[in-house]
Amino acid sequence: MVFFSGLALWILAVLVTGLTRNPNLIPTVVLVGSFLIPATAVIYYLDHLPSPTVSAQRVFIAFLYGGVLGVLAASLLEAWLLQDGPLVYVGVGLIEEFAKVLALLLISVGIQRYTARDGIVLGAAVGFGFAALESSGYALIALFTPHGLSLTNLVFAEVLRGILAPVGHGLWTGILGGALFAAASRSGRLAIFAPRFIGLFFAVALLHALWDSMRGIAILLTLVVTSSTGLIQGGSIPRAAAVVPWIFILFEFGGIGVISAVGLWMLRRTWKRAIQPAPPF
Numbered sequence: 001m002v003f004f005s006g007l008a009l010w011i012l013a014v015l016v017t018g019l020t021r022n023p024n025l026i027p028t029v030v031l032v033g034s035f036l037i038p039a040t041a042v043i044y045y046l047d048h049l050p051s052p053t054v055s056a057q058r059v060f061i062a063f064l065y066g067g068v069l070g071v072l073a074a075s076l077l078e079a080w081l082l083q084d085g086p087l088v089y090v091g092v093g094l095i096e097e098f099a100k101v102l103a104l105l106l107i108s109v110g111i112q113r114y115t116a117r118d119g120i121v122l123g124a125a126v127g128f129g130f131a132a133l134e135s136s137g138y139a140l141i142a143l144f145t146p147h148g149l150s151l152t153n154l155v156f157a158e159v160l161r162g163i164l165a166p167v168g169h170g171l172w173t174g175i176l177g178g179a180l181f182a183a184a185s186r187s188g189r190l191a192i193f194a195p196r197f198i199g200l201f202f203a204v205a206l207l208h209a210l211w212d213s214m215r216g217i218a219i220l221l222t223l224v225v226t227s228s229t230g231l232i233q234g235g236s237i238p239r240a241a242a243v244v245p246w247i248f249i250l251f252e253f254g255g256i257g258v259i260s261a262v263g264l265w266m267l268r269r270t271w272k273r274a275i276q277p278a279p280p281f
Contacts, residue, residue, distance in 0.1 A: 003040040018151055033158035034135040037165040038128035045121055054118045062122045066103040067129020073099035093209035100126050100173045116182035116274035123177020127169035135161040167260035172204050178270035211259050218252035219243055
């Protein structure tokens, strides 16, 4: 109900903005479109799977405050530490996941008892908040073109980001939150420097990096398959428009699908362990 009513409001906002050409409505289109799916996921959990140990208020704080803190921390670290290069997306994956885990740690202060289930939920809430704010930024960037404001570009960016939202930031931080809280349920404290968690962190960051770089990987694979590697000049790959479209799309979305499937499998394993009853003493 929340999703469909929100979707209807977003479509209405897009139509009215297009009909009136009123730029004051653009923030409404951006915010409703960017927050629709992330907010729906959080509200669904609050309605269907409430936790006895983590309040709805804390989940909301994780979504809003955790998302903001994660975006700000990631932006600062990327500005200070990243430089253009072939491994830039690896750096992005490491920094953004680290920033979200830091936000999760802050949000988790005061929790009396840790469970993997709550870690998944709070981690996913932080990730969804991060994704909603990041999508708002991408939508605004898409709006501005050399020919003026483009509502079509904005809508396309929000639809694409919305479709991919369930298998993006919320998924990655949900996996890490579940593992972090699962370890804390045994030790009684959150420890991000535990060897097992560090290993999982690097695995998730790598999946994140592959996800972000899949467009470039798809272009390279398309060039190889079509024997067009001569288009690579000075170490720079061409734009997607220069390669065979259907092969490029197949590689890009096929790769995203494989990465998402791996992430969902990891999250499912963590969730199944989280809901298993404790063994009898």
